[in-house]
Amino acid sequence: xxxxxxxxxxLIAANSPASGFYEAAREFTVGxxxxxxxxxxxxxxxxxxxxxxFFVAGLELKRELVLxxxxxxxxxxxxxxxxxxGMIVPAVVAxxxxxxxxxxxxxxxxxxxxxxxxALGVLSLTSSxxxxxxxxxxxxxxxxxxxxxxxxxxxxxxxxxxxxxxLIAVVLCVGYWYAQRKRIRTSWLYVPLxxxxxxxxxxxxxxxxxxGVALGLLTRVRTDPYERASPSMRLExxxxxxxxxxxxxxxxxxxxxxxxxxDALGAVFHDRIAIAVMVGLVFGKMLGIFGTSFIAVKLxxxxxxxxxxxxxxxxxxxxxxxxxxVSLLIADLSLSGAAADRAKAAxxxxxxxxxxxxxxxxxxxxxxxxxxxxxxxQSGRG
Numbered sequence: 478x479x480x481x482x483x484x485x486x487x488l489i490a491a492n493s494p495a496s497g498f499y500e501a502a503r504e505f506t507v508g509x510x511x512x513x514x515x516x517x518x519x520x521x522x523x524x525x526x527x528x529x530x531f532f533v534a535g536l537e538l539k540r541e542l543v544l545x546x547x548x549x550x551x552x553x554x555x556x557x558x559x560x561x562x563g564m565i566v567p568a569v570v571a572x573x574x575x576x577x578x579x580x581x582x583x584x585x586x587x588x589x590x591x592x593x594x595x596a597l598g599v600l601s602l603t604s605s606x607x608x609x610x611x612x613x614x615x616x617x618x619x620x621x622x623x624x625x626x627x628x629x630x631x632x633x634x635x636x637x638x639x640x641x642x643x644l645i646a647v648v649l650c651v652g653y654w655y656a657q658r659k660r661i662r663t664s665w666l667y668v669p670l671x672x673x674x675x676x677x678x679x680x681x682x683x684x685x686x687x688x689g690v691a692l693g694l695l696t697r698v699r700t701d702p703y704e705r706a707s708p709s710m711r712l713e714x715x716x717x718x719x720x721x722x723x724x725x726x727x728x729x730x731x732x733x734x735x736x737x738x739x740d741a742l743g744a745v746f747h748d749r750i751a752i753a754v755m756v757g758l759v760f761g762k763m764l765g766i767f768g769t770s771f772i773a774v775k776l777x778x779x780x781x782x783x784x785x786x787x788x789x790x791x792x793x794x795x796x797x798x799x800x801x802x803v804s805l806l807i808a809d810l811s812l813s814g815a816a817a818d819r820a821k822a823a824x825x826x827x828x829x830x831x832x833x834x835x836x837x838x839x840x841x842x843x844x845x846x847x848x849x850x851x852x853x854x855q856s857g858r859g
Contacts, residue, residue: 480595480801483726484733484825491734503731513680519731523809526724528675528689530802533720534593534623535693536713541620543698555770555779556614560621562769563797564589567761574753583811584750586633587820588757590626590803592828593619594721596796599832603839608784615793618766626803630684634810638682646677646688654695657708684810725802732805733825735818744819750812751823758798758827759834767794792838798831800824 490499508514508521516524541547547557567588575581596615600607653670671692678688698709706714735741745751770790773779781790801824808820 479722479726480729483729487730487732487734488737492737499734503734512676514676522728522731523806524679524685525675527728527802527806528686529716529724530689530720530728531627531686532671532689532693533713533716534620534627535690536696536698536709536716537593537693538620538624538690539694539696540698540709540713541617545617547617547620553617555773555781556617557621558773558779559614559766559770559794560618560625562765563591563618563622563762563794564625564765566765566768567757570761570764571753571757574756575750578749578753580750580812580816581753583633584753584808584820585757586626586629586811587754587804587807587824588761588800588827589622589629590800590807591619591622591762591797592799592801592803593623594725595799595801595828595832599796599799599836600793600839603836607789607839607842608782610782611785611789611793614782614785614790615796618793618797622797623803626807627687627690630807630810631687634807635683639680642677642680643683646674646681646683646691649674649677650691650695653692657695657697660701662708686806728802729805732809732821735822735825737822741818741822744815745822745826748816748819748823750816751819754804754808754820754823755827755830758800758804758824759830762798762831763791763794765794766797767791770794788838789842792835792842795831795835795838798835799828801828804828 487499490496503519504517506515506517508516547553568585571588572581572585575584578584593616596619597612600612600615649670653667653674656666656670671688674692675685675688678691679685696709696712698707700707700710767790770779770781771787774781781787785793804824805821808817808824811817812820
């Protein structure tokens with residue numbers, strides 16, 4: 478709800494008389510020039526604050542890989558395959574539609590990502606009757622999807638590599654890992670170490686959010702006998718509220734402010750890149766996730782989550798089309814100016830469509846289950 482509120486505020490600000498103030502605030506530069514950190518407020522939100530979001534994502538990914546559902550090969554097979562299909566198909570669809578258009582060489586990656594928070598939020602709000610296995614499937618799928626998006630960002634948006642800065646970042650990461658191994662717990666070490674790692678990664682030419690992912694993956698997830706919770710669980714417990722309530726809304730506030738007037742929306746539907754993004758997210762994601770799941774089950778590579786019917790899996794596949802956070806980030810990285818605004822508007826439109834369609838399907842499912850329960854109760858009394 479906070480993320481949506483921030484998005485609404487951004488859209489209003491960008492399409493009102495306050496648009497000049499909004500743009501000036503987003504482009505206001507602050508930071509030490511000596512460290513090449515004289516960034517705009519929008520860049521601080523995208524490169525700095527979002528690193529916290531990716532750190533939390535790295536913690537979740539590490540926990541799922543070591544202790545969660547992704548640690549069991551049999552349980553993980555279907556969501557992993559579905560996630561791969563949900564990345565490859567949208568990318569191919571977007572690349573085919575946008576082929577030859579300016580910026581298409583990188584913009585094909587925009588519909589690759591699924592927004593974990595948004596997708597799980599829609600699921601929890603609209604389908605309380607859905608078995609917990611559905612949430613586990615969607616979470617596992619989204620975690621693998623995030624890993625894919627992280628790899629895309631690291632590979633596709635690394636330019637002018639500074640090997641010395643990259644080496645320093647690696648050394649700092651090793652220091653973080655060693656401190657974890659030695660069971661050091663003081664934040665007086667970890668906070669400066671994390672900041673220094675972020676600065677080094679930012680200076681290396683690799684996108685700065687990768688620093689958050691790397692440190693998250695290096696955090697210990699197994700609990701020692703004398704501990705009530707592992708460092709990963711403690712950090713996730715402390716940072717998740719800040720990530721959800723502050724980091725992502727602020728990023729949305731500065732990333733989602735795009736023109737949505739009649740002329741701007743008309744331009745979106747005449748822009749091949751924007752069309753590629755919308756088709757990739759809404760149809761590519763659905764086809765990739767559902768189609769891959771269907772084929773995998775029929776070939777015996779996996780089985781549907783317990784209690785989840787094919788219509789439910791279709792609704793979950795539609796939820797995969799909610800790109801938002803990472804898709805907006807990739808749109809900002811791959812395009813600039815009006816082209817980036819059109820691509821981001823396409824992400825917002827596609828995410829809204831995917832959310833609405835999935836919500837309708839999940840609500841209808843809940844009503845169907847409720848009516849079935851009433852019929853069974855009446856027949857039982859009879």
